[in-house]
Amino acid sequence: MQQPPKAAPSAGFNFLLAAVLGAIGVFNLGEGVTGGGLGVFLKGLAMAIYAAVLLRDALHIKKTGQPSMTRKRMNTIGLACLALYVFGVLVKRVPEMAQFFG
16 A cells, blocks of 8 residues: 655745745835835735744644644635735736726
């Protein structure tokens, strides 16, 4: 019988990804509040939320050696954040494209 490979998330990689996404997300949140618009704010919000989820997971892995949530739940949260990010891009760029093509 063949066993599936044991792939586990890495605490170090989650910390790194959380730091990068968190920094960019906080920057975009600030830019969105100070006049960048709703699209920039939504993109920053999506990145900050996912960075917080990754940070929580990394801390749990560091403490217990196991991820804090199932892969299915992590994928669902990631796809929801991706959808919010894409919505932010659309809010920002669709008026510009409509004016360009119109």
